[in-house]
Amino acid sequence: MNHDHEEFLQRARRRKGFEDAYERLEGEYAVIRELIAARIRAGLTQEVVATRMGTTKSAVSRLESAGRHSPSVSTLRKYARAVGCELEIRLRAMGALHEPGTSASACETAEDYKA
Template identity: 60%
Template sequence: MAKARKRKRFTEAYASLDLEYQVVSQLLKARTHAGLTQDAVAERMGTTKSAVSRLESAGKHAPSMYTFNPNGID
């Protein structure tokens, strides 16, 4: 891992993933703080509950920022 961190592309990719995981973590906190269900969030985002669940389980599935629909964010 130490060798990989010296490579620019690795560092950029790692930073990008870290940012995505931070965003997902904040979304989960915001959803629970607002008292919303995954179904409610999915409806607002124009997606499915399964897609929201996949986003929130970032440890099992790689989150994708492309899942977000800006029309669902108030």
């Protein structure tokens, strides 16, 4: 069974309170979309990813769904390796959220600070 995420969102946005709840969880949903997309690009099942990670299919399923648990960086790194990727975490400037007297340079990449 295929899941059409855009169709789901169109239907869900009609429900009262959905937009606010979705916005609060957008970061988590973005991570989940990245995980699933990487697994699909690699042509792997959840079972294969679980074996490569040394865990169970149900653990991978929980990782690929929005839930109460936020995965650790270590778990995300294991998942990335299992699907043939490397984990990259970046901080990006958010414009209006900067305090007066600060600049977006606080969000430069780590490469900018290599000795």
